[in-house]
Amino acid sequence: MQITVLGAGVIGLTSAYYLNRAGHQVIVVDRHADVAAETSYGNGGQLSYSYVAPLAGPGVLSKLPAWLSRKDSPVRFRPSVSLEQWRWCLKFALACTRKHSNTTTRRLLSLSFSSRALMHELVRDELQLDFDFEHSGKLVLHRDAHAMQNAVDLLQFQRSLGCEQEALSADACVELEPALASVRAEIAGGIYTRSEDTADCYRFCKGLETILRARGVQFAMNTSIDELRLTRGGHIEARSGSVTLPSDNIIVATGTGAARLLKPLGIHVPVYPLKGYSLTYSLGPQSIAPKLSVTDFARKVVYARLGDRLRVAGMADLDGYSLKPDAARLATLRAETAALFPMVATDQRDVTEWTGLRPATPRGTPIIGPTPYRNLWLNIGHGALGFTLATGSAALLTSWFDHQRKPSPVSNHFTFDH
Ligand SMILES: Cc1cc2nc3c(=O)[nH]c(=O)nc-3n(C[C@H](O)[C@H](O)[C@H](O)COP(=O)(O)OP(=O)(O)OC[C@H]3O[C@@H](n4cnc5c(N)ncnc54)[C@H](O)[C@@H]3O)c2cc1C
Incomplete structure (x- = not known):
């Protein structure tokens, strides 16, 4: 399937990685010239x-x-x-x-343990990743x-x-x-x-970008998404100026930019x-x-x-x-x-x-999964733990996407109305 990932921070890039590995055709869009130019740039590592x-x-x-x-x-x-x-x-x-x-801690630990296993797999398998x-x-x-x-x-x-x-x-x-x-x-x-573990998040993102480009993922940088618009057919499309981007499926991974983008669609995410x-x-x-x-x-x-x-x-x-x-x-x-x-x-x-700016939710759980709109998905709100939880969140999103919106007991904990 064709998927457009909005946001080239650590959440967007890991989403692109796991979606691409699952066989999807992915485009990553960001308003900056470089990847990880916002919160994923200089975090605590x-x-x-x-x-x-x-x-x-x-x-x-x-x-x-x-x-x-x-x-x-x-x-x-x-x-x-x-x-x-x-x-x-x-x-x-x-x-x-x-x-x-306690509930949040329990949920996040399950996500962080899967993130750790996936990060170690990445470090082992993707030899060109060099990120301290x-x-x-x-x-x-x-x-x-x-x-x-x-x-x-x-x-x-x-x-x-x-x-x-x-x-x-x-x-x-x-x-x-x-x-x-x-x-x-x-x-x-x-x-x-x-x-x-510790590592440099920006260098991780640059390494992923190289891997993704080599795997055929496209990047539309310097492209600001101005609007997510509902079409007559009940489909959401992403618009940058007068241009409509490929919008078969859209993943919003825009960090602190998410709430403002989603509000006009009636989706109120508590990400601040x-x-x-x-x-x-x-x-x-x-x-x-x-x-x-x-x-x-x-x-x-x-x-x-x-x-x-x-x-x-x-x-x-x-x-x-x-x-x-x-x-x-x-x-x-x-x-x-x-x-x-x-x-x-x-x-x-x-x-x-x-x-x-940490994209924080009040409870501290990220928001991962589908929305009421069939082609619109979220991977946002990772607060102080975005680097830590990126691989697990992206893999969870991918598995949910591939299972046609049928939630598993784990994915249910991260839905947008939590
Ligand atoms: C001081 C500090 C220390 C931290 N330390 C750690 C740590 O040690 N460990 C840890 O796990 N986490 C840490 N974090 C948190 C972590 O950095 C974030 O959770 C993570 O970077 C969020 O990633 P993201 O991809 O969601 O957001 P971002 O990295 O901000 O990426 C979002 C992207 O979306 C793009 N975008 C937004 N709106 C639009 C639009 N309308 N059109 C086009 N593009 C758009 C932006 O340009 C940006 O590139 C820290 C954060 C801070 C601030």
Whole structure:
């Protein structure tokens, strides 16, 4: 079948890959000249298969006042007049219960475990993919005993769902990751997950693009989709200016661009941008940088070694669609890095700053599958986990597509009216 994939981020490209492998004729469309030019460009580089618990957790609402009153807090909310933003916030607040959080975690773990297996298959089979992929393992640091106890409780819940994780003392954390030696006194403990990976999402996307082109997938870059239109025959067509694109089947994988594209069709997806930042340090011979992937839980900052670079990412700002960087937020991220890893970079010129918008749903589950329109499908809303969940989501979409819209018990968890 002919399929047009809208969006050449990590979700669109992996969708194109699995659909093409299943024998379909695929065109990928994007408004930029290059693939992965938006959120998939500079993300945290974490393939974080065991850390999928949503932001909407039971303890979050009580932490919000403290987060919102501090300038350097990891989460920030700038109220606007947008109804879309307020609707999203209400749904988020309603999702902040133990029951919802456990259900979401269980669903996401099933998707992330299949994503891990598929990513490892890709790394093994597609030899030309070179994207700083490492089986790095992940250490999540906790700074107080209460947070550490909560993490151990979560570990026990996740163990029942198949995650293999270990609780470590502060000394054991430093033994595992010597770059933490200077902050030993600030660590209460950590959770180590051996099975986590890290990689460069942009390089992954570039590699996939090369593979897809070689397999005959076409790319229509510099092509902005202005409208999805319902024809008299009940078919949806994608329009760019006055041009109608091939529209036998359309997959929407436009990240934070999805809600606005779908709204005129009466499809209201709760996908809203959560702005984040990253820094990429070029490491020199004097740098003492972590080899493990490290997460500072209290500060919600992640650190990943990507070859001879260190990627640092964090912040979650709910303040609309603007990509304008906030110098104070970037300065906070630099200060966090300098405090945890003082020997990473002293030369400020060797740091690249980046801002991106996570396509977030209130509950933290992506939206994958058919819509009420027969030829229109969605693969959107992967929030803070798009790189991690990309392969599993794309394979799920492909299998659902090939089974003529008959949902499986797994696919049912990711429908658009969840
Ligand atoms: C700071 C930060 C750190 C992160 N860290 C991690 C991490 O460590 N691990 C992880 O798994 N995830 C992480 N994420 C999340 C991850 O990056 C995203 O979930 C993922 O990139 C989303 O991919 P996407 O393809 O849906 O969106 P995008 O990459 O944004 O791709 C959507 C594409 O659609 C195109 N598009 C949109 N509208 C239109 C239109 N109308 N016409 C034509 N083209 C259009 C855009 O140009 C874009 O190329 C992070 C995100 C941020 C911001």
